[in-house]
Amino acid sequence: MTDPFCLGPALAFDLHDPTEPPTGEWQSLTTRITDEALRQRVEHVGDALSTPGRGEVDARVAASTEQFGLAARLVAAHICARALGRHLDLHTSSIRWRLDARSGLRLSFAATPHPVNPLQDSAIVQLTGRIQALYGVSPHVVWGNLGSAANSTIALLRASRPELVDAARTTADELLTDPRIDGGDLRTGPGFRRASCCLIYRATDGLCGDCVLHRRGTSRV
Numbered sequence: 001m002t003d004p005f006c007l008g009p010a011l012a013f014d015l016h017d018p019t020e021p022p023t024g025e026w027q028s029l030t031t032r033i034t035d036e037a038l039r040q041r042v043e044h045v046g047d048a049l050s051t052p053g054r055g056e057v058d059a060r061v062a063a064s065t066e067q068f069g070l071a072a073r074l075v076a077a078h079i080c081a082r083a084l085g086r087h088l089d090l091h092t093s094s095i096r097w098r099l100d101a102r103s104g105l106r107l108s109f110a111a112t113p114h115p116v117n118p119l120q121d122s123a124i125v126q127l128t129g130r131i132q133a134l135y136g137v138s139p140h141v142v143w144g145n146l147g148s149a150a151n152s153t154i155a156l157l158r159a160s161r162p163e164l165v166d167a168a169r170t171t172a173d174e175l176l177t178d179p180r181i182d183g184g185d186l187r188t189g190p191g192f193r194r195a196s197c198c199l200i201y202r203a204t205d206g207l208c209g210d211c212v213l214h215r216r217g218t219s220r221v
Contacts (some may be wrong), residue, residue, distance in 0.1 A: 005084060008160035011153065013077040014108035018089070022096050026108060029095040032070070033127050038134060041066050049203040061199045063135035067142050068198055071124055072149035073107050075175070078118045079153045083161075083168040087112045090122035119146075119178050137199075139180065144196030147181040148210055151192040 003012040022028065031037060046062035074090065081088045088109040089095075100106040118124055128142045150172040158165050169188050177184045182195040194210050 005080065006161060007080055008156060009102060010156050011076050011080055011160065012106075013073070013080070014106065015111060016096060016108045018094055018110035025098040026096045027098065029092050029097050029107075029123055032097055033092055033123065033130060035130065035134060038063075038066070038130055042135065051203075054203070057203050058199075060135050060137050060141075061203050063131050063137050064141050064145065064199045065203075067127055067131040067137070068145040068149070070105065071127055071142075071146055072152065073105055074122075074124050074127075075118065075146060075149040076153040076156070077107060077109060078116075079150065079168050079171045079175070080157065080161075080164070081109070082115075082171040083157070083164040087115050090116055090118055090124065092123040092126050095123055118175060119180070138196075140182070140196040141199060143178075143180040144182055144194045145198050147176055147186055147194050148198065148208065150175050151186075151188045151210060154188045 002014060003009070004014065005012070007013075016022075016026075032041070042059060042062045045066045046057045046059060049057045049062060049065065074095075078088055078090060089112040090109075094110045096108040098106050098108075116122070124146065128146070131137055131142055132139060154165060154169055154172055157168050172188045175181070176186050176188065186192060186194065192210050193212065195212050197211050198208060200206075200208065
């Protein structure tokens with residue numbers, strides 16, 4: 001696995017020349033966000049989350065988990081690139097993906113000379129919209145997932161590239177001002193607590209560290 005910016009396995013991304021076609025195992029991200037591809041992925045996630053005695057996992061739980069996983073990589077790449085003084089083209093057709101034996105999903109981006117809004121006409125928005133449409137997942141859930149992704153990026157970056165954290169927080173907090181993400185009021189930091197839930201507790205009996213349901217006393221995952 002390459003990690004050109006020394007961000008760590010969970011945050012690493014690649015860059016490519018958009019004038020060159022994908023090679024090897026790289027594919028356009030458009031192939032992963034079709035309705036058919038998303039249904040296959042959600043079914044796979046649901047199977048992976050199912051355990052003996054629990055029964056079949058609600059498709060909305062699997063759908064939220066799939067959206068969270070891919071969106072987190074997209075959000076993290078945007079935040080880290082900005083902290084590095086770079087801008088990434090976030091249109092679905094310009095992004096490439098492949099599976100990596102060590103880090104799982106791997107993304108590659110084309111650079112762009114100008115800043116972009118990650119929550120407007122982007123792969124993040126397209127993915128989020130398709131998951132909502134296909135599975136009826138609440139917008140509070142899928143947009144809350146984006147907020148969690150932004151905050152988690154800062155926590156991970158603190159371990160791998162602490163000198164980038166201040167710049168990264170500026171970008172992450174800017175993303176969190178979008179009113180679709182829990183009203184636009186959250187900011188990154190140790191006290192981050194989303195106003196929604198990613199639904200994973202329905203498959204694990206535990207909660208993520210930033211989940212709104214902690215006030216009910218359920219254990220963390």
